Amino acid sequence: MALTPQNSEAFMREVDDAVRQDQLTTFWQRYGRILIVLLVAGLAAFGGWLYWQHHQKTQSEAVSEQMDTLLDTAVGGGTPDAKQLDALTKASQPGYRASALLVQAGVAARKGDAKAAIAAYRAIAADDSLDQPYRDLALIRQTSLEFDSLKPQQVVDRLKPLAVEGAPWFGSAGELVAIAYMKMGKNDLAGPMFAAMAKDDKVPQSIRSRARQMAGVMGIDAVEIPAEPSEG
Numbered sequence: 750m751a752l753t754p755q756n757s758e759a760f761m762r763e764v765d766d767a768v769r770q771d772q773l774t775t776f777w778q779r780y781g782r783i784l785i786v787l788l789v790a791g792l793a794a795f796g797g798w799l800y801w802q803h804h805q806k807t808q809s810e811a812v813s814e815q816m817d818t819l820l821d822t823a824v825g826g827g828t829p830d831a832k833q834l835d836a837l838t839k840a841s842q843p844g845y846r847a848s849a850l851l852v853q854a855g856v857a858a859r860k861g862d863a864k865a866a867i868a869a870y871r872a873i874a875a876d877d878s879l880d881q882p883y884r885d886l887a888l889i890r891q892t893s894l895e896f897d898s899l900k901p902q903q904v905v906d907r908l909k910p911l912a913v914e915g916a917p918w919f920g921s922a923g924e925l926v927a928i929a930y931m932k933m934g935k936n937d938l939a940g941p942m943f944a945a946m947a948k949d950d951k952v953p954q955s956i957r958s959r960a961r962q963m964a965g966v967m968g969i970d971a972v973e974i975p976a977e978p979s980e981g
Contacts, residue, residue: 829856847883858894867894885911889921901929914945920952940967
């Protein structure tokens, strides 16, 4: 008996479904185990990545708390725990490591061990794995400790690139450079630099105050006159 168009279409769909089901069964028999292994491996990798992320976050928070404690102790004039400080100098996070190294050098300087402090600052300044601001600060601290034994031109050569208005360490570097200029008899360079520091509100207040006094001694008015409020 001949199939009607409707029956023929239904039959073809059944054949197509059967073929597809057979193809799917064959595919699963051939590749099913591999797919399961890949799925399990993918889930394991994802789970491992989540654990690693959580572990890293937990570790970072713990290191941050330790760093805060050490900084509070150092800033307050105390002596940080040596073992804890030494451990932080080996931290995997460059920022924490740099901060710990700077604290360690500062502790040596406070104890009067200038040789050890200078060596520590020199090592930080030369460590290209650390961010530049930390290295620049270490160079300034190193130069400050060595200032009396350096020729004025050496101080200028080291720190002049940092003694620029708008630079992060303008005040600290600029003060040393300006004093070096004075020792060289170059008050025409020292005076304007003192005046610039005195007027820069990004420079620490203690340095601005000293710079204002030095500029005044050199006959340069570094006192800022507040602008009169406009009428209207």
